[in-house]
């Protein structure tokens with residue numbers, strides 16, 4: 001690890017500890033003793049049943065068996081990103097969808113041995129995921145360097161961490177030593193991954209079932225500062241919201257025009273064509289993306305409100321305050337008192353957002369499959385050994 005990364009790791013750890021201490025003081029001073037006794041468990045928010053408390057995850061797990069592992073992943077993600085920046089958001093989203101369903105176990109990558117489309121990857125919320133080919137590429141580099149050592153689950157987590165940095169987000173430390181699942185969770189993925197059309201209480205409930213509170217949820221959604229949202233995920237808001245024959249009233253009118261002009265040809269062919277051109281800060285984009293797989297037929301909006309690689313987060317929250325959230329579920333964050341107060345704070349305090357986001361990403365990457373002790377290190381990420 002070079003000096004800058006070491007330094008940012010220690011600064012980050014310090015921030016995490018300070019923020020933990022503040023939050024504990026606010027809520028329950030007595031828990032401080034438990035924090036001392038189980039510091040690592042607290043770092044990952046270890047009260048939830050889904051969060052690893054006893055697994056053998058540790059910092060720099062591969063330092064003996066494959067000392068170059070993290071470096072190989074870092075430089076592979078960087079070179080993929082240099083060729084195609086859309087790789088970074090694709091890998092961040094892949095990480096979320098893997099970890100949110102039965103923990104970070106690379107179950108998202110599995111294909112059925114008989115070619116049936118009934119693995120997790122084919123669950124409805126996962127049909128628009130990208131980045132599978134990129135994970136395979138990284139895995140093949142690792143297999144050349146140290147065969148059979150680095151799990152696909154760790155590759156997803158480390159590649160997402162690198163992608164967050166490339167997208168302008170914070171560096172955060174992650175533990176490694178995950179095992180790959182031998183099971184895929186198609187049904188659970190359909191049931192547990194949050195729906196973009198959900199109202200706030202449902203989204204809060206999805207996250208709370210995984211052990212995340214409102215603050216952590218709002219900070220995680222800051223990941224929607226980067227990447228693309230295709231029209232199919234918000235077109236219902238543009239003309240006939242909830243069968244009202246009117247657009248979603250929470251949408252800023254100018255932004256509504258922009259979205260209509262971006263999506264109108266494919267998503268609502270009969271609608272009048274608007275005259276407003278896409279603004280420079282949130283330009284429209286075709287969906288074609290480097291990251292192979294399930295590319296979608298329609299247009300979409302880029303979410304890098306601040307331009308690629310610029311500081312990550314603040315403008316996403318400011319956009320929500322202006323009624324410019326792309327997904328209904330994003331915009332809903334401003335409809336509840338507590339979530340709205342976090343949106344306001346993150347909109348004006350980048351450091352607070354980056355600290356909270358990094359902390360929540362550590363927690364997300366620590367969600368574990370209860371059966372991971374029976375897992376394996378897959379040789380090919382899409383198949384069990």
Ligand code: HEM
Nearest residue numbers: 089090092093096128194195196220223227228229230233
């Ligand atoms: C309520 C929770 C969430 C919902 C409903 C949701 C839904 C979506 C949808 C519908 C898209 C657009 C996909 C497309 O058009 O191809 C998207 C993109 C994305 N999401 Fe989420 N998401 C949620 C939470 C998260 C979280 C927690 C993260 C990461 C920590 C995340 C990271 C991303 C990223 C980076 C993209 C852009 C992907 C790309 O450009 O390839 N999302 N999300």
